Amino acid sequence: MIAYVVRRLLYAVPILIGVNIVTFALFFVVNTPDDMARMQLGIKRVSPAAIESWKHEHGYDKPLFYNRAAAGFGKISDTIFYRKSLRMFVFDFGASDDSRDIGYEIRKRAGPSFAIALPTFMVGLLIYITCALGFALFRATYLDFWGVALCVVAMSISAMFYIIGGQYLIGKLWNLVPISGYAGTAAGALRFLLLPIAIGIIGGFGASARLYRTFFLEEIGKDYVRTARAKGLGEGAVLFRHVLNNAMIPILTTVVVAIPSLFLGSLLTESFFGIPGLGSYTIDAINMQDFSIVRAMVFIGSLLYIAGLVLTDISYTLVDPRVRFS
Amino acid sequence: MSDFQVMPWIDRVMALWHQLVFLWTDRLVYFLIAVIVLTVCYVRRREHLHAPWRRVAQSASGMVGLALLLAFVAVGLLDSLHFKQPRSVEVLSVLDVVLRPLRAHAEKTYSAPLAIRSYAMETVILPGGGEQRVFPRLIYGGAQLADVERDYTGDITRRIVLGAAAGLLAWGGLVWMFAAVRGEARSEWRRIWRGETTVPWRAIALALLPMALFSGVMVALTGGYHVFGTDKVGQDVLYEALKSIRTALVIGTLTTLLMVPFAIVFGIAAGYFGGWIDDAIQYVYTTLNSIPAVLLIAASILMMQVFIDRHAEWFATEAERADVRLLVLCAILGVTTWTGLCRLLRGETLKLRELDYIQAAHAFGVNTLRILTRHILPNAMHIVLINVVLAFSDLVLAEAVLSYIGVGVDPSMNSFGTMINGARLEMAREPMVWWSLASAFVFMVTLVLAANLFADSVRDAFDPRVRIARPPSAAAFQSHE
Numbered sequence: 001m002i003a004y005v006v007r008r009l010l011y012a013v014p015i016l017i018g019v020n021i022v023t024f025a026l027f028f029v030v031n032t033p034d035d036m037a038r039m040q041l042g043i044k045r046v047s048p049a050a051i052e053s054w055k056h057e058h059g060y061d062k063p064l065f066y067n068r069a070a071a072g073f074g075k076i077s078d079t080i081f082y083r084k085s086l087r088m089f090v091f092d093f094g095a096s097d098d099s100r101d102i103g104y105e106i107r108k109r110a111g112p113s114f115a116i117a118l119p120t121f122m123v124g125l126l127i128y129i130t131c132a133l134g135f136a137l138f139r140a141t142y143l144d145f146w147g148v149a150l151c152v153v154a155m156s157i158s159a160m161f162y163i164i165g166g167q168y169l170i171g172k173l174w175n176l177v178p179i180s181g182y183a184g185t186a187a188g189a190l191r192f193l194l195l196p197i198a199i200g201i202i203g204g205f206g207a208s209a210r211l212y213r214t215f216f217l218e219e220i221g222k223d224y225v226r227t228a229r230a231k232g233l234g235e236g237a238v239l240f241r242h243v244l245n246n247a248m249i250p251i252l253t254t255v256v257v258a259i260p261s262l263f264l265g266s267l268l269t270e271s272f273f274g275i276p277g278l279g280s281y282t283i284d285a286i287n288m289q290d291f292s293i294v295r296a297m298v299f300i301g302s303l304l305y306i307a308g309l310v311l312t313d314i315s316y317t318l319v320d321p322r323v324r325f326s
Numbered sequence: 327m328s329d330f331q332v333m334p335w336i337d338r339v340m341a342l343w344h345q346l347v348f349l350w351t352d353r354l355v356y357f358l359i360a361v362i363v364l365t366v367c368y369v370r371r372r373e374h375l376h377a378p379w380r381r382v383a384q385s386a387s388g389m390v391g392l393a394l395l396l397a398f399v400a401v402g403l404l405d406s407l408h409f410k411q412p413r414s415v416e417v418l419s420v421l422d423v424v425l426r427p428l429r430a431h432a433e434k435t436y437s438a439p440l441a442i443r444s445y446a447m448e449t450v451i452l453p454g455g456g457e458q459r460v461f462p463r464l465i466y467g468g469a470q471l472a473d474v475e476r477d478y479t480g481d482i483t484r485r486i487v488l489g490a491a492a493g494l495l496a497w498g499g500l501v502w503m504f505a506a507v508r509g510e511a512r513s514e515w516r517r518i519w520r521g522e523t524t525v526p527w528r529a530i531a532l533a534l535l536p537m538a539l540f541s542g543v544m545v546a547l548t549g550g551y552h553v554f555g556t557d558k559v560g561q562d563v564l565y566e567a568l569k570s571i572r573t574a575l576v577i578g579t580l581t582t583l584l585m586v587p588f589a590i591v592f593g594i595a596a597g598y599f600g601g602w603i604d605d606a607i608q609y610v611y612t613t614l615n616s617i618p619a620v621l622l623i624a625a626s627i628l629m630m631q632v633f634i635d636r637h638a639e640w641f642a643t644e645a646e647r648a649d650v651r652l653l654v655l656c657a658i659l660g661v662t663t664w665t666g667l668c669r670l671l672r673g674e675t676l677k678l679r680e681l682d683y684i685q686a687a688h689a690f691g692v693n694t695l696r697i698l699t700r701h702i703l704p705n706a707m708h709i710v711l712i713n714v715v716l717a718f719s720d721l722v723l724a725e726a727v728l729s730y731i732g733v734g735v736d737p738s739m740n741s742f743g744t745m746i747n748g749a750r751l752e753m754a755r756e757p758m759v760w761w762s763l764a765s766a767f768v769f770m771v772t773l774v775l776a777a778n779l780f781a782d783s784v785r786d787a788f789d790p791r792v793r794i795a796r797p798p799s800a801a802a803f804q805s806h807e
Contacts, residue, residue, distance in 0.1 A: 014609065015612055015616055016616075018609065019613055019616055022613065023617070023625065026625050026626060026629055027625065035636060036632070152778050152779070152782070153771075156774040156775040156778050158726050158742075159723075159727065160727065160730060160746055164746075164750060164753065267731070271731075282621065283732075286624050286628065286732055286733060289628055291628070294625055297621055298617055298618070298622070301621050302617050304618075305617075309616070
């Protein structure tokens with residue numbers, strides 16, 4: 001078991017290195033730091049001196065991989081690749097274009113992001129699975145049919161409409177919760193978080209509930225279910241004791257796939273609701289075209305995804321004994 | 327006929343030809359259509375390939391979805407033939423010509439749907455001196471009315487009734503003509519309405535009815551009003567929504583067109599060859615997968631924008647620039663979506679590789695390329711097809727989100743994302759400017775819902791797991807005989 005987890009963790013290292021190389025290529029090879037400087041300073045009529053000083057200010061005036069001018073280890077360390085890319089592995093993200101420490105910002109903003117993503121994820125999962133089980137229990141009835149029809153309609157609506165509609169209906173028309181904003185204290189934050197969380201859950205309902213329903217139906221068609229019924233078990237016992245356990249494996253697999261999209265979802269949610277989390281930070285960075293922040297967020301995002309992969313592998317061992325004993 | 331008479335005619339055609347502008351996405355759209363037409367011809371002649379499509383044709387929801395989709399595709403195709411007028415840098419499409427009244431009738435600023443007065447107050451100087459704050463009349467909206475207070479309601483009602491009647495007539499005529507083509511019109515009409523046809527024509531006809539009514543009313547009303555209102559710069563919102571359709575369709579289809587070849591080649595290679603090839607391909611797609619899609623897209627688009635700005639001289643017109651950005655967006659979306667299909671194909675190939683008929687082909691000394699193209703690929707194609715149709719609606723939704731964030735299509739290009747982005751800030755106004763958002767919502771939900779319905783029926787028909795779970799229908803037996 002421990003060897004298995006260690007193996008999965010080690011497997012994550014080359015992937016993280018690969019991500020780093022891809023982002024480095026994207027940010028420094030496709031476009032040179034000169035282009036970046038020119039864009040920050042305005043495309044037209046920029047003097048070469050201004051470009052040089054901008055590059056020097058932001059630490060882009062070094063060679064990409066190998067610095068001949070430096071001495072000793074500086075040949076490697078005094079380069080853009082080392083400074084901007086390798087330093088990320090020790091969570092040193094450097095400064096953003098407006099000279100703030102990105103690492104500090106990320107630590108500060110991780111809290112609010114987490115406060116939205118985690119409840120949305122957990123409560124959502126619980127609701128989706130419950131509904132999907134309900135559809136499976138009442139399969140081939142009107143409840144199932146209209147439930148699935150509702151899911152198809154719900155998944156055809158863009159997440160943005162849920163957010164805008166929810167903000168308008170609950171925030172503006174009914175005045176139940178503030179439309180947007182955030183407060184530092186736990187009790188104060190709750191007021192601001194309720195609506196985004198609820199909308200996040202509703203927005204994901206259609207696709208997830210329908211998908212989990214197919215997982216359940218697939219399991220219900222299998223031999224062990226027929227055996228369980230033949231033993232004389234009731235429908236409830238069959239569903240909850242046998243089908244649910246076995247359907248957890250494909251559900252866990254898709255949940256991990258959903259983690260990056262959860263990130264995308266909270267990107268939108270945070271920006272619409274004005275919550276000072278990582279998502280709104282990223283969107284602001286994109287709008288200001290601050291590449292150092294985008295680069296840091298790509299790294300963090302991949303790190304989260306890979307952590308999710310490892311977590312899935314671990315959770316497999318909990319729900320599937322075959323993995324545990326192999 | 328002598329050359330003397332023919333030449334001017336040829337000249338005119340040539341002049342017209344030289345006016346045509348083939349944007350990159352246009353060319354790919356034509357290519358895609360050619361691929362689809364060829365595939366249809368190929369499938370029609372082969373019974374075993376035709377059978378699942380017949381199941382799709384028998385699904386009412388699937389065919390309703392397809393009918394709606396085709397209506398969208400028609401608008402998108404009209405918008406995919408571009409030309410440049412002489413002495414102008416503006417690139418127009420056939421759709422722009424069809425919608426000329428909508429495009430040309432721009433107001434000053436916002437106006438509500440069917441409004442005759444502007445949204446914003448203006449100060450006018452009274453004839454006898456002095457000033458007054460009023461809502462000025464629109465330039466085009468309701469301009470045909472002599473007495474606004476008296477004629478407005480009557481005119482709207484008349485147009486709605488006339489438009490609906492025309493729509494109904496056109497729809498009835500169409501269904502009747504269709505029945506006549508199928509056989510004796512009266513009995514075929516009856517068979518359609520009793521639902522006795524194999525293909526659910528009744529459902530399709532019923533789905534076309536609201537569309538016909540809607541289009542009829544739209545056409546009747548757009549003559550005198552802005553049906554969905556106007557936006558901040560006075561542009562007609564209906565026009566924007568119709569122009570957005572092409573963007574959505576291009577993103578949904580070209581992304582797939584660009585990524586499917588890679589997914590097929592890499593997925594099958596990984597599954598079939600195994601070993602270090604498998605490891606390498608798996609490594610590449612896990613790495614790409616672990617970068618959050620939206621960030622990868624954001625980073626790539628930002629980088630591409632710098633690149634495009636630096637080489638501004640490459641693009642003759644603004645339309646070409648926006649078009650290249652759209653194509654780049656498709657390519658990048660392809661990079662983030664091919665991994666899923668690649669993984670599925672790898673898994674399927676792993677399974678297929680061990681089957682007897684592949685082993686037999688090996689034993690007979692069939693070369694590897696032929697095994698892959700002749701035996702593995704056709705048996706994995708259903709996965710590609712299901713994935714492609716399912717991906718369409720996701721891509722349309724993704725475009726809106728990305729354009730909202732600012733890393734989607736060029737801001738000058740009409741798309742549902744830019745419509746939402748422009749509209750959302752106006753929600754805070756009093757009275758609220760809701761119409762841009764509402765029309766984007768209506769058009770987008772219809773498009774995505776239609777795509778979802780069609781995709782579901784395709785999946786049901788092609789996925790062997792679903793087929794086994796369901797008892798074979800009578801029609802399926804007939805097709806086997």
